[in-house]
Structure formats: structure tokens, C-alpha cells
Amino acid sequence: QKEVEQNSGPLSVPEGAIASLNCTYSDRGSQSFFWYRQYSGKSPELIMSIYSNGDKEDGRFTAQLNKASQYVSLLIRDSQPSDSATYLCAVKNDMRFGAGTRLTVKP
Amino acid sequence: DTGVSQNPRHKITKRGQNVTFRCDPISEHNRLYWYRQTLGQGPEFLTYFQNEAQLEKSRLLSDRFSAERPKGSFSTLEIQRTEQGDSAMYLCASSLTGGNLDEKLFFGSGTQLSVL
Numbered sequence: 001q002k003e004v005e006q007n008s009g010p011l012s013v014p015e016g017a018i019a020s021l022n023c024t025y026s027d028r029g030s031q032s033f034f035w036y037r038q039y040s041g042k043s044p045e046l047i048m049s050i051y052s053n054g055d056k057e058d059g060r061f062t063a064q065l066n067k068a069s070q071y072v073s074l075l076i077r078d079s080q081p082s083d084s085a086t087y088l089c090a091v092k093n094d095m096r097f098g099a100g101t102r103l104t105v106k107p
Numbered sequence: 108d109t110g111v112s113q114n115p116r117h118k119i120t121k122r123g124q125n126v127t128f129r130c131d132p133i134s135e136h137n138r139l140y141w142y143r144q145t146l147g148q149g150p151e152f153l154t155y156f157q158n159e160a161q162l163e164k165s166r167l168l169s170d171r172f173s174a175e176r177p178k179g180s181f182s183t184l185e186i187q188r189t190e191q192g193d194s195a196m197y198l199c200a201s202s203l204t205g206g207n208l209d210e211k212l213f214f215g216s217g218t219q220l221s222v223l
Contacts (some may be wrong), residue, residue, distance in 0.1 A: 006149075032208045043198060043214035044150065051208040088149050092210060094163050095140055095200075097149040 002027045004091050006098035014106050019076040021101050023089030026070070032092035033065060033072045038100065039085045047087075048074070079105040111215035113199050119221045120189055127185045128218045132201030139182050140212065141174055142198040150198055156182060189222045196220075 003026040013019045025033075032051050036044035050056045050063040050072065062075040076083055086100040112131040120126050132139050137158050142150035153172065154164040158179040171189075176182040186193055196219050200212040 032210065034210075034212075036212075043216060044212070045214070046211050049209060049211070086149075090212075092208070094152060094155060095210070095212060096152045097142070100149040102147075 004096050004098040006089055006101050010102040012104045013079050017079050019079045019103055021074040021087050023072045023098055024070055025091045030091045034090040035074045036088040037085045081105050081107050111201050111213050113215035113218050117219045121223050123188055125187045127183055128197055129183050130199030131181045136201035136203045138202045138204055140200045141184050144196045191222045194222045
């Protein structure tokens with residue numbers, strides 16, 4: 001059974017802090033990794049994708065991938081209250097999602 | 108392009124009844140996914156299609172669940188003999204993938220199923 005695990009939440013950070021979200025996966029053949037954000041009552045939307053080991057930055061978001069450790073993370077710098085949502089890790093080939101980590105950014 | 112459309116938005120049914128949901132993906136999207144989501148959990152993978160071919164089905168899915176995508180466009184998900192544990196949000200997503208590493212899913216608004 002292919003597994004995608006995320007660090008248990010909820011996670012609460014003050015405004016302006018760095019939020020760190022983690023994800024591990026069991027299928028060593030996985031090559032593509034995605035972070036989705038889901039606001040309460042809404043459907044998930046893509047934030048970032050990453051395919052190569054190392055870091056990938058997009059604005060305040062940085063995705064990190066370590067295939068040897070089967071680990072992918074998402075850092076959110078200068079967290080804003082509008083970042084409060086559930087963050088979902090997804091792994092290709094069949095796009096399985098983790099359970100999600102609920103993030104609250106307090107003003 | 109109107110996005111991924113799911114119908115109905117809400118479905119209330121009695122235990123033991125059959126229900127069918129429909130998903131219309133973004134036109135020309137070749138992949139279509141079905142997920143089930145309950146409160147506080149991530150989307151649980153059910154199945155996905157590449158055009159009309161069903162490529163994978165979750166082993167967690169009982170034989171009461173079946174999905175089709177007969178012409179490679181819209182898809183239906185049927186649940187037979189519904190149980191209270193089937194109550195959840197059923198999400199459909201589509202993507203256009205050319206076999207490369209990148210793939211962005213576009214989700215519909217979901218169908219909320221309540222089994223009484």
C-alpha cells in the first residue's frame with residue numbers, strides 16, 4: 001500500500017514566522033511531489049510542485065525534496081493570517097494525498 | 108473553460124439505496140481522478156482514468172463502488188447499497204498530462220453525500 005504521511009497538526013505560528021510542513025512517502029519510485037492548500041469548505045488548489053532533490057523557491061514558499069530519505073517539506077516564510085488553511089502533500093504517479101496539516105497563523 | 112463540474116452538489120439518501128455522481132472535467136484533460144474526503148482528513152484516493160482507461164483503483168474500495176469514463180470525457184461514480192460510512196465529500200479532479208513529471212490537478216466543488 002502506497003503511503004503518504006504528514007506531520008500531525010494542528011500547527012500554529014505567529015504572523016511573520018516561518019511555518020514548516022513535512023511529508024514522507026513510501027513509494028521509492030515516486031518522482032513528482034506536490035503541495036496543495038485547502039481552505040475550509042473549499043477544494044484543494046496547487047501551490048507548488050517539485051521533482052529534483054534540493055530546494056525550489058516561489059515567493060514566500062520553498063519546497064524541499066530529499067528522495068534518499070523519501071521526504072518532502074514546505075516552508076512558508078513571513079506567514080500571514082491568510083495562509084491559515086490545511087496543507088496537503090501529494091505524490092505522483094497516482095496522486096495520493098496525505099492527511100494534511102492544518103496551519104493557523106495568529107495575528 | 109468553465110472548470111471541473113460535479114453534480115449533484117448535495118445528495119441525501121437512505122441506507123441501502125444506490126447513488127450516482129457525475130463529473131465533467133475541463134475539456135481536453137486526459138486524466139480524471141475520484142477522491143473521498145471526510146472532515147479533518149485529506150482526500151482519499153479512489154480511482155483514476157487516463158482517457159477512458161481506468162488505470163488504478165484503490166484496494167480500500169469495496170465492490171460496491173464503480174466508476175466509468177466511457178468516452179474519455181465525463182465520468183460517473185456509482186455507490187451501490189450505500190452505508191452510513193459512505194457519507195463524505197466526493198471530489199473529482201482532472202489534469203492534462205503528457206507523461207512528464209508535471210501535473211496540476213483542478214478540483215471540482217465536490218458532491219456531499221449524506222446516508223441516513
